[in-house]
Each structure stands twice: as C-alpha cells, then as structure tokens.
Amino acid sequence: MKRRKKVCPHCGRKLWLRDFYITKSGNPSSWCKDCERQNKRDWYDRTRRVPDGIRLNPSTGLLMQHEGLARRIYWSKQMLDDLRRLFPTTKNEDMVDILGVSERTLIRKARELGIYKDKEWQHNNTMRHVKMAQLTNRIYGIKTPFQKGVHYCPENEFQKGHQLSPEAKVKQAEALRKWNRLHPKAAQHRCKSLMKPVLCVDTGETYPSIAVAARSNRVKPPWLSTRIKQGKPIGGRTYQFINNHLTKTEQ
Numbered sequence: 001m002k003r004r005k006k007v008c009p010h011c012g013r014k015l016w017l018r019d020f021y022i023t024k025s026g027n028p029s030s031w032c033k034d035c036e037r038q039n040k041r042d043w044y045d046r047t048r049r050v051p052d053g054i055r056l057n058p059s060t061g062l063l064m065q066h067e068g069l070a071r072r073i074y075w076s077k078q079m080l081d082d083l084r085r086l087f088p089t090t091k092n093e094d095m096v097d098i099l100g101v102s103e104r105t106l107i108r109k110a111r112e113l114g115i116y117k118d119k120e121w122q123h124n125n126t127m128r129h130v131k132m133a134q135l136t137n138r139i140y141g142i143k144t145p146f147q148k149g150v151h152y153c154p155e156n157e158f159q160k161g162h163q164l165s166p167e168a169k170v171k172q173a174e175a176l177r178k179w180n181r182l183h184p185k186a187a188q189h190r191c192k193s194l195m196k197p198v199l200c201v202d203t204g205e206t207y208p209s210i211a212v213a214a215r216s217n218r219v220k221p222p223w224l225s226t227r228i229k230q231g232k233p234i235g236g237r238t239y240q241f242i243n244n245h246l247t248k249t250e251q
Ligand SMILES: [Zn+2]
Pocket: 008, 009, 010, 011, 012, 013, 031, 032, 033, 034, 035
C-alpha cells in the first residue's frame, strides 16, 4: 500500500502528500508547505540586514538600534526616567505593561543601572499576602497546621530552666540584629508590641513602657519590673501594669 497522507508535526494537520515539498532524496519533507514557507519568511525577517541607525519597529512598537546584524532596544530618556522612578515600588508585571519590553530585558536593564526593589515595600507586600492568606483561611474555615495545645515535637520544645550555650546566645543576638537591620519598620512594630504600659499609683501618670517609667524615676528597668511583680514600692513610688488586653476582652 502506498502512503497517501501524512501528519505535519508543526501544525498537526493530516494532509495529502502533494501538500509537502519533495526533498533531494525523493521523500516528502517533514513540515507541510505552509509551515515551511512561514518558517522561511520568519527566518528572513530575523536575519534581514537593515541599515545602521535607530528606527521604530512596527511589530513591537519600540525604537530599535541597528548596528550591522546586531540589534537592540533603544532606551529613550522617557523610558529610563520611568524605570528609575517606578521600578523600586512597582511589580514587574506592571512595569512590563508600562515600558513594553520583556520581563527579562527589564530586570537586566535595572541591574545594569544598579536599581533594586525597595526593601520596605517588598516587606509590606509579603505581609499583605500573609494577611490575605490568613483571612481566606478564616473565611473558608481552613485550619492552620499550628493549633493551640497540640505538641508536634515535645522533645525539641522549650523547657523551663533551659539555658542556651554562650555560642548559641551570640548567634541568636547576631541573627536578631541582622533581622532588625533588614526590616526596620517591622522591628519598630515588634518593639511596640513588646512594650508594657505602666501606671504610677502615687502620681497617676502613665508611661508607654517600663524603660520610660524607670528613666523618669532614675532607677534600672529590671529592678522596676521585679518590684512591680512583687507589689513593692521603688524610689518612693509604687507602679502597676496597665493590662490593655484584659480590659479589651472584658468590654
Ligand atoms: Zn504544517
């Protein structure tokens, strides 16, 4: 039986053998006539020699700089200004739409000019994503892997009276310092959340933290905190913690 039809692997159509060019060996070519022609046309467009200079490319809408057979995108002053101004606080997908270049070209140009994303903007973005994930979990009732009262790995848990080795202490402090440097805004927020507001019973004054209260009375902060826990006066005055959390839940 003589073969009369063949599938073109490029376009996937099943065609008669007359729709395929015959090669030198007498066999039909792999691709069909349409695909072969389109491929030739594309190759010609890709490698066509264009006179040197900067001119508009109608297919991409960008100014192209031609030099011999080499070509590259010509970055106009407007584009560079946009890149410098918008890149640090804009998503790459949006930048691609604004400039009309590919994402790879955009990032390469930014690195060439030494432009990077704003650290704080990036951190805020990730925190927004985390919060959105938490919200959706709450809406759909998806339980997070961390639940109260469940012990996944009791042997590695923090135990009372456990002491870190000196090297581990140094390592931990270094890591915390590094994190603070990387995320200044988050570090500030963490400090605020760790602060305990204090009330002076004798004068009726309130302080945002133990350290501020201790400074105003010229005593050391750790002493003040232990005296508050004992319920004893220090420097002739008695202090109290203001438990914001409790008062909020009671209301
Ligand atoms: Zn084809």
